[in-house]
Amino acid sequence: MMKHTLSVVVENHPGVLARVATLFRRRGYNIDSLAVGRTENPAVSRMTIVVEGDDVVIEQVTKQLHKLVETIKIYDITDQPTVDRELVLIKVKADAQxxxxxxxxxxxFRGRIVDIGPNSLIIEATGDTGKIDAIEASLRPFGILELVRTGKVSMLRGAR
Structure with a gap:
């Protein structure tokens, strides 16, 4: 089983995200990561969906996504040259020592400290999934109090 990254361009309408999530749930596919936002055109949103599965699963998911009225275009960018990023906020125990x-x-990790509390720090970091996994692992021994990740956003390289 391999993780696939799908870039799905959809009409920016209420309920589209719920319909996409329901499509995955009904078929028993787990979404590993999902990030959604408006594009340069406010009437259009882009979903970056990371889903684990073989080629048959991805083909099924793609066919089902195409059936949604709001779907404009689907790209499987798994094997394409891309730039991808995640954002993480990590609240870590931090005594004086x-x-x-x-x-x-x-x-x-070229992160930033965005909040300082009496016994904790909140760190912000961006990067590819490997970098985010690495900073999380490096901070875990201090005691992670809270953590939130955005999920992957991805864009094809070049002028396509």
Whole structure:
């Protein structure tokens, strides 16, 4: 089983996201990551959906997505040259002794500290999935209090 990245261009209407999620749920497919936002055209949104499955599963998902009235275009960009990013916010335990070490880790990953509390720091980092997994693993020994990830957003390279 392989993770596939689908870039789905849809009309920006209420309920489209719910219909897409229902389509996956009814067929028993798990969405690994889903990010949705308006494009340069406010009437159009782009969904970046990461789903695990073989070629048959991806073909089924694609056929079902095409049946939705609001679907404009579907791209399987799994094997295409892309730029992808995720955003993560991590609240980590940070007493006085640990702060300098945490700050060094954040610097290595080119992250930012966006909040300082009496016993915690909130770190923001962006990058590909591997980088986000790595900063999370590096901060885990300090004690992660809370974590939220956006999911992958992806764009084909070049002028296509």
């Amino acid at each position: 640990a702060r300098s070490e945490i700050i060094q880790i954040v610097d290595v």
